[in-house]
Amino acid sequence: MNKVNAGAEFGTYNHYTYRICYGLTKDGKMDYSIPHYEFIKHCRCKNCQNRLKYDRFPTNSLTIITDDKSKFPEIERILDEYACNEIHYIGGQYISFINGKRKGECV
DSSP states (O other): OOEEETTEEEEEETTEEEEEEEEEOTTSOEEEEEEEEEEEEEOOSHHHHHIIIIIOOOOOEEEEEESOGGGHHHHHHHHHHOOOOOSSOOOEEEEEEGGGOOBOOOO
């Protein structure tokens, strides 16, 4: 079921929430014909938790975006296995499954 929250549309796949984004046409108008699905997971490894607790720095994260719902099981597997294990804050990592091609890797 999709929900609208403050102008953004969300859905769920198993225990993950994703945001539904739409592209723009060449004229700069919203194109609702091809939705993109954006999953974000904040790392919960020991290093990120310590950094958040003691240094007040944010946790590292992984963002995955796709335009194909058939990629959801693979995305779920990647998110389930994700842990950055980085001592320092590196920010966000990105993987794209747009147009059926995977771009980007996570550490």
